[in-house]
Amino acid sequence: MSANTYRQDSVQRASGLWASAKAVFRLPNDDPRKTLAVALVLCLACSVVVSATAVSLRPLQERNAARALKSEVVKVAGLDTAGMSLDQAFEQIERRLVDLETGDFVEDADPMTYSYREAAQDPDASTALDEADPAGIRRRPDRMPVYLVRQDGQLKTIILPVYGAGLWSTMHGLLALAPDGRTAKALTFYEQRETAGLGSEVAGERWLSEWPGKVLIGEDGEPVIEVVKGNVDPDAPNAEHRVDGLSGATLTSNGVTNLMQFGLGEQGYGPFLARLSDNHRG
Known part of the structure; x- marks a missing residue:
């Protein structure tokens, strides 16, 4: 299959899916097929938002976990940390x-x-x-x-x-x-x-x-x-x-x-x- 033929086939499939989606959303609101389609779209949108949030927050969560571990290590070490920041105490x-x-x-x-x-x-x-x-x-x-x-x-x-x-x-x-x-x-x-x-x-x-x-x-x-x-x-x-x-x-x-x-x-x-x-x- 040539590149042009592949692109044309892809465009046709996408157009077909878009036409099917428009047909579903033109159905009456009480049609179960439209209810199911709306639910699926909402689930997909929510999953994308949750996944993006989890990925974006991961570095912050890892930094917080590392800082919490430092705090616990310093605590059980029994050091005199008066006047020290957590990082300074941990460096000891x-x-x-x-x-x-x-x-x-x-x-x-x-x-x-x-x-x-x-x-x-x-x-x-x-x-x-x-x-x-x-x-x-x-x-x-x-x-x-x-x-x-x-x-x-x-x-x-x-x-x-x-x-x-x-x-x-x-x-x-x-x-x-x-x-x-x-x-x-x-x-x-x-x-x-x-x-x-x-x-x-x-x-x-x-x-x-x-x-x-x-x-x-x-x-x-x-x-x-x-x-x-x-x-x-x-x-x-x-x-x-x-x-x-x-x-x-x-x-x-x-x-x-x-x-x-x-x-x-x-x-x-x-x-x-x-x-x-x-x-x-x-």
């Missing part, structure tokens, strides 16, 4: 990428542009977990960001992004550890959609205040932290490894246990934390 924190398989720092990538969520969707940048998936994340990114707080050259706080399945949502949080790589200093869940007033208390200040001082990893390097059902007996010998359960939210509580034990274990930050622990003892 060292950002690195870690190879979860080896526990080594990754030097050939920018931790500020890396997204572990995107990496988890890429078969070339993640590992399928199959049945070994207590956190319910299906694929584990091969690399994860970490945030380090130093003072006078000495490591003071290790901040790890942690995430896993709750009852209704994937819960994303930040865990701050002492330099020994075993003891919690702070925890926050900045993204979750658990049941309001029950599982949503995973982000509540009262419950999160129970975490500082808890020993999350045993002497053998294995995660031992557990969110229990009910309240922890403070006189029990394992109390330092236990956190009170969320009332009426057993599955959310179990989700926190699972994501912690996975994230701190051999398939998570375990190799990295083991290296830090050895350096700390040394």
Whole structure:
């Protein structure tokens, strides 16, 4: 088919469609065919507007999400930020990428542009977990960001992004550890959609205040932290490894246990934390 013939055929098809559309809209208003046509046109117009709005707002949403994450990192870092802007406070924190398989720092990538969520969707940048998936994340990114707080050259706080399945949502949080790589200093869940007033208390200040001082990893390097059902007996010998359960939210509580034990274990930050622990003892 020549170019001229193709253009003529296209013009004829377009003219035919336009003629059909005019014929439909000349129908009486109570004709079901006209009602259906108007509804279809309105749906198409609305979908175009919604799609255009979503695309135009995406950069703003990404900037807001990045700023919110900075704020959460600064909060769990426990820095004295008096007189500092958020960006100035965040600049006090060292950002690195870690190879979860080896526990080594990754030097050939920018931790500020890396997204572990995107990496988890890429078969070339993640590992399928199959049945070994207590956190319910299906694929584990091969690399994860970490945030380090130093003072006078000495490591003071290790901040790890942690995430896993709750009852209704994937819960994303930040865990701050002492330099020994075993003891919690702070925890926050900045993204979750658990049941309001029950599982949503995973982000509540009262419950999160129970975490500082808890020993999350045993002497053998294995995660031992557990969110229990009910309240922890403070006189029990394992109390330092236990956190009170969320009332009426057993599955959310179990989700926190699972994501912690996975994230701190051999398939998570375990190799990295083991290296830090050895350096700390040394």
